[in-house]
Amino acid sequence: MIIRQLSVFLEDKSGRLTELTKILAENDVNISALSIADAADYGIIRMVVGRPDLAVKVLKEHGFSVNTTEVACLIVPNKPGGLYKALQILTDNKVDIDYMYAFDSGSRATVVIRTANIPEVIKILQDHKLELLKASQVYQV
Amino acid sequence: MIWDKDIECADREILREIQSERLVKMVKRVYDNVPFYHQKMKEKGIEPGDVKGVDQLKHLPFTVKTDLRDNYPFGLFSAPQSEIVRLHASSGTTGKPIVAGYTRKDLEIWSEVIARSLTMAGITRHDIVQVAYGYGLFTGGLGVHYGVEKVGASVIPISGGNTMKQLQLMQDFGSTAIACTPSYAAFLGESIIKGGLRGKIKLKTGVFGAEPWTEEMRTQIQDMLGIKAYDIYGLTEVIGPGVSMECEHQCGSHIFEDHFIPEIIDPKTLEVLPHGELGELVFTPVSKEGMPLLRYRTRDLTRLHVEKCACGRTLIRMEKCLGRSDDMLIIRGVNVFPSQVESVLLEMSETSPHYQLIVTRDNNLDALEIRVEIDDQFWSDEVKVLEALKKRISHNISSVLGISATIKLVEPRSIERSEGKAKRVIDNRHI
Numbered sequence: 001m002i003i004r005q006l007s008v009f010l011e012d013k014s015g016r017l018t019e020l021t022k023i024l025a026e027n028d029v030n031i032s033a034l035s036i037a038d039a040a041d042y043g044i045i046r047m048v049v050g051r052p053d054l055a056v057k058v059l060k061e062h063g064f065s066v067n068t069t070e071v072a073c074l075i076v077p078n079k080p081g082g083l084y085k086a087l088q089i090l091t092d093n094k095v096d097i098d099y100m101y102a103f104d105s106g107s108r109a110t111v112v113i114r115t116a117n118i119p120e121v122i123k124i125l126q127d128h129k130l131e132l133l134k135a136s137q138v139y140q141v
Numbered sequence: 142m143i144w145d146k147d148i149e150c151a152d153r154e155i156l157r158e159i160q161s162e163r164l165v166k167m168v169k170r171v172y173d174n175v176p177f178y179h180q181k182m183k184e185k186g187i188e189p190g191d192v193k194g195v196d197q198l199k200h201l202p203f204t205v206k207t208d209l210r211d212n213y214p215f216g217l218f219s220a221p222q223s224e225i226v227r228l229h230a231s232s233g234t235t236g237k238p239i240v241a242g243y244t245r246k247d248l249e250i251w252s253e254v255i256a257r258s259l260t261m262a263g264i265t266r267h268d269i270v271q272v273a274y275g276y277g278l279f280t281g282g283l284g285v286h287y288g289v290e291k292v293g294a295s296v297i298p299i300s301g302g303n304t305m306k307q308l309q310l311m312q313d314f315g316s317t318a319i320a321c322t323p324s325y326a327a328f329l330g331e332s333i334i335k336g337g338l339r340g341k342i343k344l345k346t347g348v349f350g351a352e353p354w355t356e357e358m359r360t361q362i363q364d365m366l367g368i369k370a371y372d373i374y375g376l377t378e379v380i381g382p383g384v385s386m387e388c389e390h391q392c393g394s395h396i397f398e399d400h401f402i403p404e405i406i407d408p409k410t411l412e413v414l415p416h417g418e419l420g421e422l423v424f425t426p427v428s429k430e431g432m433p434l435l436r437y438r439t440r441d442l443t444r445l446h447v448e449k450c451a452c453g454r455t456l457i458r459m460e461k462c463l464g465r466s467d468d469m470l471i472i473r474g475v476n477v478f479p480s481q482v483e484s485v486l487l488e489m490s491e492t493s494p495h496y497q498l499i500v501t502r503d504n505n506l507d508a509l510e511i512r513v514e515i516d517d518q519f520w521s522d523e524v525k526v527l528e529a530l531k532k533r534i535s536h537n538i539s540s541v542l543g544i545s546a547t548i549k550l551v552e553p554r555s556i557e558r559s560e561g562k563a564k565r566v567i568d569n570r571h572i
Contacts, residue, residue: 046522
């Protein structure tokens with residue numbers, strides 16, 4: 001249930017993101033989810049990808065600064081109140097979310113959640129019968 | 142160990158006699174052969190015959206960097222071209238390079254002072270020395286090279302750059318000593334740690350110079366490479382590396398005074414200051430034939446200490462320079478040395494000492510931006526953590542420099558490293 005997310009530190013330079021996606025494309029790495037946290041003079045790209053180990057390796061080889069972090073990917077119904085219900089559970093359990101991003105796919109939506117303690121969050125969500133994305137559903141085989 | 146005990150531990154009176162004898166000859170040489178000095182001495186009303194010894198040194202004219210540029214390329218040479226066997230040049234950042242010409246005897250002196258220096262760092266004929274200074278016009282590579290041969294150690298003339306190969310040969314050949322710039326040593330150290338190669342290298346000592354570095358950087362290099370790190374000092378105008386060198390007590394660098402007479406002057410009044418006082422370091426290379434300069438103003442600020450060292454040497458010691466005044470920036474009226482920024486970054490565990498200062502002037506107001514490479518291992522993917530780091534760097538920098546700076550975090554390895562000598566300052570003010 002724990003998904004490895006890639007974080008890449010990017011300087012505010014034109015073409016840098018294109019370069020990154022080109023490298024992943026050339027190495028047959030699929031990007032399932034992506035978000036950018038932008039500060040004044042740099043950005044942090046966070047991605048869930050199909051082949052995290054390979055992606056880390058090839059990006060490092062090309063001089064990118066890459067780290068990996070653990071995240072949970074929660075699946076909620078793609079309708080009003082879908083996300084609210086899940087977040088209320090986390091709030092009731094006093095879980096602080098560091099950041100999150102979401103994307104929809106048809107009738108459902110996936111929410112990538114980062115907290116200090118991912119195994120704990122996963123347990124809480126499972127105890128409340130919420131659906132989580134499995135690594136096998138994301139990773140390319 | 143001491144390479145030449147007779148000179149390095151000589152009675153100071155005997156040293157003075159040697160200096161005096163050589164100075165008299167040198168003054169006559171430049172007066173006769175260099176129109177620039179002939180005229181300068183005439184203007185001051187000094188004839189070579191007036192100079193009886195080092196007591197008269199203070200009456201002689203100074204030489205400054207622009208004099209070398211004005212007499213580019215060979216105008217200050219004291220020997221005819223037929224006697225010059227080697228030319229070196231420093232990478233001038235603005236305008237023309239500084240050129241130095243060496244006679245065969247100059248090269249012998251140079252090898253001799255490097256041999257003394259390497260011996261101070263514990264290097265003997267049983268060592269294998271990797272010379273990772275750039276070979277070529279830069280004095281670092283070839284200068285150290287011939288000193289290693291003089292000592293009788295094995296030299297690996299690998300030159301700078303190509304880190305993979307450096308590490309490969311370091312393991313395969315079993316290098317026991319390395320000579321390079323401190324910034325390149327730090328870079329090699331990082332690569333060794335990263336590659337898990339610490340157990341496979343045999344280095345025990347290192348000779349580093351050609352750019353100013355701090356005690357914090359010394360500690361870091363020593364820890365990463367598992368060696369004792371020594372500071373070697375020199376400048377192309379005087380001879381190259383080997384003007385002075387630290388002994389094992391590391392209480393300042395011993396100046397090879399039999400060849401290079403040091404003085405400390407007040408940079409404003411140009412008066413000679415007594416030992417122990419802070420001022421500008423001035424050298425007169427009395428033994429040189431190719432390009433012996435009279436009282437060359439280094440613009441380095443330091444102090445001299447004449448007390449006998451615990452190592453037994455009587456050679457005068459100079460304190461580590463805070464930085465060349467060439468490197469010194471005056472920003473909003475405040476003196477700023479890149480080495481101060483370095484010491485702040487090294488004190489913080491999350492940053493590496495790779496940085497660049499960019500100075501601009503907008504509406505007559507100076508602005509300082511410091512680009513700092515984030516460390517691969519320590520960066521967080523949370524903006525708030527990185528912003529807090531920026532704030533801490535900014536706070537520490539302004540408390541050390543006395544002026545505020547904008548901190549910009551950049552990707553690891555994105556700051557240009559040329560010839561192993563990091564480009565620390567970009568001054569875009571057109572003043």
